[in-house]
Amino acid sequence: MAFNLPTETAKGKVREVELGAGGKAKKEGGENCLPFHLWEGQMPNRPMVAAEVSDEVGEFPAALEKALGDVKNDPVAWAKKAVGEWGADAVFLLLTSTDPKATDAPPEQAADTVIKVEEAIDVPLIVYGTEDLEKDAELMKVVATKAEGKNLVMGPAKEENFKRIGAPAIGYKQTVVGMTPIDVNLAKQLNILLTNLGMEADKLIIDPTTGALGYGLEYTYSVMERLKIAALMQNDSMTQMPLLGNVGFQAWKTKEAKSSQEEYPEWGDPEKRGIMWETITALALLLAGADILVLRHPESIRLTKKLIDDLCAVGV
Amino acid sequence: MGLSGLDIFKKLPKTNCKECNFPTCLAFAMKLAAGQASLDDCPYVTDEVRAELAEASAPPIRGVTVGVGDEAFKVGEELVLFRHEKTFFNPAVLSVVVSDDMDDAKVDELLKQVNECEHERVGVILKVGAVTVKSASGDAGKFKALIEKVKDATKKPMILMSEDVDVMKAGVEAAGDSRPLLYAATEANADAMGALAKEKDLPLAAKAADLDKLAELSDKLTGMGLKDLILDPAPRQAGQTFKDLVALRRAALNEKFVAFGYPTITFPCEETDDELYETALAGMYTCKYGGIVNLSHAEAWRMYPLLVLGLNIYTDPQRPMAVDSKFYEIGTPDENSPVLVTTNFSLTYFIVSGEIEGSKIPAWLGVVDVDGQSVLTAWAAGKFVPEVIAKFINTSGIADKVKHRKLVIPGYVAQISGELEEELPDWEIVIGTREAADIPSFLRQLSS
Numbered sequence: 001m002a003f004n005l006p007t008e009t010a011k012g013k014v015r016e017v018e019l020g021a022g023g024k025a026k027k028e029g030g031e032n033c034l035p036f037h038l039w040e041g042q043m044p045n046r047p048m049v050a051a052e053v054s055d056e057v058g059e060f061p062a063a064l065e066k067a068l069g070d071v072k073n074d075p076v077a078w079a080k081k082a083v084g085e086w087g088a089d090a091v092f093l094l095l096t097s098t099d100p101k102a103t104d105a106p107p108e109q110a111a112d113t114v115i116k117v118e119e120a121i122d123v124p125l126i127v128y129g130t131e132d133l134e135k136d137a138e139l140m141k142v143v144a145t146k147a148e149g150k151n152l153v154m155g156p157a158k159e160e161n162f163k164r165i166g167a168p169a170i171g172y173k174q175t176v177v178g179m180t181p182i183d184v185n186l187a188k189q190l191n192i193l194l195t196n197l198g199m200e201a202d203k204l205i206i207d208p209t210t211g212a213l214g215y216g217l218e219y220t221y222s223v224m225e226r227l228k229i230a231a232l233m234q235n236d237s238m239t240q241m242p243l244l245g246n247v248g249f250q251a252w253k254t255k256e257a258k259s260s261q262e263e264y265p266e267w268g269d270p271e272k273r274g275i276m277w278e279t280i281t282a283l284a285l286l287l288a289g290a291d292i293l294v295l296r297h298p299e300s301i302r303l304t305k306k307l308i309d310d311l312c313a314v315g316v
Numbered sequence: 317m318g319l320s321g322l323d324i325f326k327k328l329p330k331t332n333c334k335e336c337n338f339p340t341c342l343a344f345a346m347k348l349a350a351g352q353a354s355l356d357d358c359p360y361v362t363d364e365v366r367a368e369l370a371e372a373s374a375p376p377i378r379g380v381t382v383g384v385g386d387e388a389f390k391v392g393e394e395l396v397l398f399r400h401e402k403t404f405f406n407p408a409v410l411s412v413v414v415s416d417d418m419d420d421a422k423v424d425e426l427l428k429q430v431n432e433c434e435h436e437r438v439g440v441i442l443k444v445g446a447v448t449v450k451s452a453s454g455d456a457g458k459f460k461a462l463i464e465k466v467k468d469a470t471k472k473p474m475i476l477m478s479e480d481v482d483v484m485k486a487g488v489e490a491a492g493d494s495r496p497l498l499y500a501a502t503e504a505n506a507d508a509m510g511a512l513a514k515e516k517d518l519p520l521a522a523k524a525a526d527l528d529k530l531a532e533l534s535d536k537l538t539g540m541g542l543k544d545l546i547l548d549p550a551p552r553q554a555g556q557t558f559k560d561l562v563a564l565r566r567a568a569l570n571e572k573f574v575a576f577g578y579p580t581i582t583f584p585c586e587e588t589d590d591e592l593y594e595t596a597l598a599g600m601y602t603c604k605y606g607g608i609v610n611l612s613h614a615e616a617w618r619m620y621p622l623l624v625l626g627l628n629i630y631t632d633p634q635r636p637m638a639v640d641s642k643f644y645e646i647g648t649p650d651e652n653s654p655v656l657v658t659t660n661f662s663l664t665y666f667i668v669s670g671e672i673e674g675s676k677i678p679a680w681l682g683v684v685d686v687d688g689q690s691v692l693t694a695w696a697a698g699k700f701v702p703e704v705i706a707k708f709i710n711t712s713g714i715a716d717k718v719k720h721r722k723l724v725i726p727g728y729v730a731q732i733s734g735e736l737e738e739e740l741p742d743w744e745i746v747i748g749t750r751e752a753a754d755i756p757s758f759l760r761q762l763s764s
Contacts, residue, residue, distance in 0.1 A: 002528060214628065279595075284628075
C-alpha cells in the first residue's frame with residue numbers, strides 16, 4: 001500500500017513580533033504550521049532561546065553556581081557571557097532586586113541596570129519584574145520611559161495591572177508580555193484588554209504560566225497546544241501571539257532540580273539531574289508550541305538549541 | 317472504533333431474548349458502543365457479524381503486550397494526537413540496551429541500574445520498562461548467554477535485537493516463555509522472521525528505511541497472519557524521526573491507514589553519543605508518539621525526569637492526579653512546628669510542600685481528600701469545607717503530635733475561618749497566604 005504523507009494546511013498564522021530595535025532587532029513568531037511540521041508550512045523564525053539573568057541572586061543550586069562562576073553578581077557580565085559564550089538568542093533580565101518582600105530596590109536603580117545590560121548586548125532584551133502587581137507597575141513605567149524607543153519586551157502584565165504596564169509601553173514604544181494563569185480563555189481575554197487599551201497586536205507575547213516538570217508541566221503543555229491550534233487551525237486572532245515559556249525559574253525551583261546528592265542519593269548526579277529537569281521542561285513546551293524559551297543553565301541552552309537545529313534540519 | 321450503538325444494533329438478532337442480561341438488543345448495542353459490554357455475551361450473533369464488529373471496533377492503533385506477569389507492558393491503543401482531546405493511555409516504555417560485545421562488568425552495571433531504578437510519585441511506581449538484548453557479534457551462542465544473564469538478573473520484558481534469523485531463533489529459545497519482542501523484520505528477512513514470530517506467537521518489530529517501505533513491510537507481515545507489530549521508521553536523525561512519528565500517528569488516526577495502526581519503537585541511543593542530548597531526545601519521543609524508547613544507560617539522573625515526563629504527559633486531563641489524604645512531614649517537624657492544611661490535588665500538594673521545604677522551616681502539612689481538586693475549586697464544589705476539614709483534623713491524630721493548637725488554612729478560603737473555629741473549638745484558625753510562593757515569608761513571620 002503506497003503511503004501519502006497526511007498534511008494539514010493552517011488557516012491562520014502566528015503574528016511576527018519584533019523584539020528589540022535597530023541592529024539588535026530580531027523577529028519571532030510568523031509560523032503557519034504546528035511546531036516543526038515543516039513539511040506542511042513554514043517557521044520563518046525558529047524558536048528563540050533566551051538566557052535568564054538576574055540583578056540579584058541569593059543562593060543558587062550548586063550546578064548553577066558552578067556554571068555561572070563570577071558573573072553571578074554582575075548582570076552585565078552575565079548577559080555578555082550568555083550571548084557570547086552560551087549562544088543565547090536573547091537575554092531575559094529578571095529584576096529580582098525590586099521584590100518588595102526582599103530587597104525592594106527602587107525602580108530607578110533597577111532601570112539603570114536594564115539600560116546597562118541593554119547597551120552591553122547585541123540581542124533583544126526581555127525585562128521581567130517579580131510578579132508583584134503594584135511594584136511591577138511602578139517599575140515598568142520607569143523602565144519604559146528610560147529605555148524609550150529600544151523596543152524592550154516588558155512583563156509580566158497581568159489582568160490586575162495591564163493598564164499601568166501597557167500604557168507606558170505604548171507611549172515609549174515597547175513590547176509587552178501578558179501573563180495569565182494556565183488558561184486559554186484568560187490568555188485571549190488579556191490580549192483583548194491590551195489591544196483595547198491601544199497596544200498593537202503585533203507587540204504582544206503570551207506567557208501562559210509555566211509549570212515545571214512534575215509541577216504542572218502537563219497543564220502548560222496542553223494550554224500551549226490549544227493556543228497554537230486555535231491560532232493556526234481556527235485562525236483565532238487573539239491567540240496568534242508568540243508564546244513564552246519561563247522555564248529556568250520554575251524548573252530550578254523544584255527540589256528535584258536543586259537538591260544535592262546527599263539529600264536524595266536515589267535521584268543520582270545532581271548537576272545532570274538539574275540540567276535535565278530544565279531541558280525536559282523546555283523541550284516539552286517547544287513541542288507544544290513555545291516560541292521563546294527562557295533558560296538558566298548553559299547546558300540547557302546548548303541542548304535546547306541543538307534540538308531546535310535538528311528539528312529544523314528536516315527536508316520537506 | 318466509531319461504530320454507533322445503532323450501527324451495532326442493526327447487526328444484532330433483534331429478538332430481545334435478554335440472555336445478555338440487558339432488557340433489549342438496543343440496550344445491549346448501546347453498552348457495546350460505550351465499551352461497557354462484550355459481544356461474547358450474545359449467544360446468537362453470527363460469526364460473520366462477530367468478525368465484522370470486531371474489526372470495526374478494533375482500536376486504530378493496536379495495543380501490543382510484551383513480557384509476562386507483573387512486569388509485562390503494553391504500548392499502543394492511543395486515540396488522539398493531542399492529549400487535551402481525550403487522554404493518552406499507555407506511557408512510552410523506556411528500555412535499556414545491553415549488547416553481546418559489552419564486557420560482563422558493563423552488562424552487570426547496566427542491569428543494576430535497571431533494577432535499582434524505581435521511584436514512587438502520586439502513588440504510581442515509575443520504573444524501567446524493558447531490557448533490549450542486542451546481538452552485535454552475530455554469534456548465536458553469545459546471544460543466548462547474554463539472554464540467560466538478563467533473565468537471571470531481572471523479570472523485565474526483553475526486546476531481542478538481531479536481523480539474523482538463525483541468531484534470533486537461538487534467542488527465542490533462550491528467552492523461553494517470557495514473550496519477548498523480536499526486533500526486527502526487514503525487507504531482507506521478512507519471510508523467515510515473520511514465520512518465526514508467527515510460529516512462536518510473539519510480537520514483532522518491523523524496520524524499514526522509509527515510510528513507503530515500512531507500509532509495504534507491515535502489509536506483508538499482516539498478510540502472513542501476524543497481528544502484534546511494532547513499527548520502526550528508522551531514520552536515526554532526530555528531526556526526521558519526529559516527522560515520521562507524527563506521520564504514523566496521523567495516518568493511523570485520521571486516515572485509518574491500517575498498515576500504520578501499530579505502536580512505534582525509537583532509538584535515541586543510536587541518534588547521538590551525547591548522554592544529555594540522548595536523554596533530551598528520549599523526552600521528545602515520550603511527548604510525541606514514541607511507544608518504546610531505547611536508551612544506552614539508566615542512571616537515576618536521566619530516568620527520573622524522563623519517567624516523570626511520561627507520568628505528566630499521560631495523565632488524564634479529565635482526572636487530576638491526587639495524593640493520599642494524611643499529614644505529611646515536611647523536613648523533620650516537632651511538637652512546636654506549624655500545622656497547615658491544603659487539598660489533595662497533586663499539583664497543589666507538590667507546590668505547597670515544595671515551598672515549605674524551600675523555607676527550611678519544618679512543618680506538618682495536612683492533605684484533605686477532596687477528589688483531587690485545587691483549593692478554590694474544591695471550596696466552590698462544597699468539598700473543602702469546615703465539616704470536612706474538621707473531621708480530617710480530628711481523625712488525623714495531629715493533636716497528639718503538636719503542643720500548640722494553631723491551624724493554618726489557605727488564604728483563598730479565609731471566609732471559612734469562623735465556621736471552622738466552631739467546628740474545631742480547641743484550635744485557633746490562622747489565615748495563610750493565597751499564593752504558595754508567599755509561604756516561606758509567611759512561615760518565617762509565624763515562627764518569629
